[in-house]
Amino acid sequence: MVLGELSGSISRALQKMNNETVIDEKALNDCLNEITRALLKADVHFDLVKNLKINIKKIVNLDDLAAGHNKRRIIQQAIFNELCKMLDTGKPSFMPKKGKTSVIMFVGLQGSGKTTSCTKYAHYHQKKGFKPALVFADTFRAGAFDYYMESDPVKIAIEGVERFNKENCDLIIIDTSGRHQQEASLFEEMRQLAESTKPDLVIFVMDSSIGQAAFSQAQAFNRSVSVGAVTVTKTEGAAKGGGALSAVAATKSPVIFLGTGEHMYEFEVFDIKPFVSRLLG
Numbered sequence: 001m002v003l004g005e006l007s008g009s010i011s012r013a014l015q016k017m018n019n020e021t022v023i024d025e026k027a028l029n030d031c032l033n034e035i036t037r038a039l040l041k042a043d044v045h046f047d048l049v050k051n052l053k054i055n056i057k058k059i060v061n062l063d064d065l066a067a068g069h070n071k072r073r074i075i076q077q078a079i080f081n082e083l084c085k086m087l088d089t090g091k092p093s094f095m096p097k098k099g100k101t102s103v104i105m106f107v108g109l110q111g112s113g114k115t116t117s118c119t120k121y122a123h124y125h126q127k128k129g130f131k132p133a134l135v136f137a138d139t140f141r142a143g144a145f146d147y148y149m150e151s152d153p154v155k156i157a158i159e160g161v162e163r164f165n166k167e168n169c170d171l172i173i174i175d176t177s178g179r180h181q182q183e184a185s186l187f188e189e190m191r192q193l194a195e196s197t198k199p200d201l202v203i204f205v206m207d208s209s210i211g212q213a214a215f216s217q218a219q220a221f222n223r224s225v226s227v228g229a230v231t232v233t234k235t236e237g238a239a240k241g242g243g244a245l246s247a248v249a250a251t252k253s254p255v256i257f258l259g260t261g262e263h264m265y266e267f268e269v270f271d272i273k274p275f276v277s278r279l280l281g
């Protein structure tokens, strides 16, 4: 289900409730059931949806609402707040500072948009006055070593970080491999890379169209390296919204950027409220 359709379903559910003359337990349940269905179809992890429903029911106690209060608005607000809370980890991610060297490592499956996001991230910071450098430690990518014979990603990363440190780059971005013959080898490689380069921040890159797989994928990366932030790619057009919520829950890290296209400048700073507003239509 695309984000647009999700918005449609949720706003339809709320609209339906708006049309009810009496907002009682049944109307609330019907509405929550529809919203639940919409979120599940949008690949939001089952447990998250279940919790959202429980929380809304706790917050919205119809009997307690004083007569005359706008109950529909209260319910809408509660849904909005709960979705925001699901995306708000309460701790901001590491922010690189100009003039002080930061090492940022990007992880994610092949095709997730990792390399694209690395360059967008570099470009974004360059515009802000940083001096970024990109270390390409993806030795699995075909043709990556036509001109450079080193094939040990850990060595490449260590050398790259050292070299760019000497060159006074204040933002050293490490692009990593997204596949391996064996899945376990990929995660072991990520662990070794993080151990040897000691990144200030590991950013997990997730393709917004991976659906229910978002939770386990994010969790798997987070188990081998400590993920500190999430970037969700391909969010323009037919992108699903649910995965972002799952990645946040699995890594307990905030989404910081959205990829909104293939071009360098199609990169947005993530902002919870507009994202949730868009989700709710």
Ligand code: GDP
Residues within 6 Å of the ligand: 108, 109, 110, 111, 112, 113, 114, 115, 116, 117, 178, 233, 234, 235, 236, 258, 259, 260, 261, 262
């Ligand atoms: P990697 O294997 O994870 O490094 O992925 P790449 O960066 O090579 O990207 C895989 C494909 O996704 C490429 O065709 C990119 O142009 C495309 N891509 C990456 N980010 C976005 C995005 O935000 N929107 C769209 N539409 N395409 C993207």
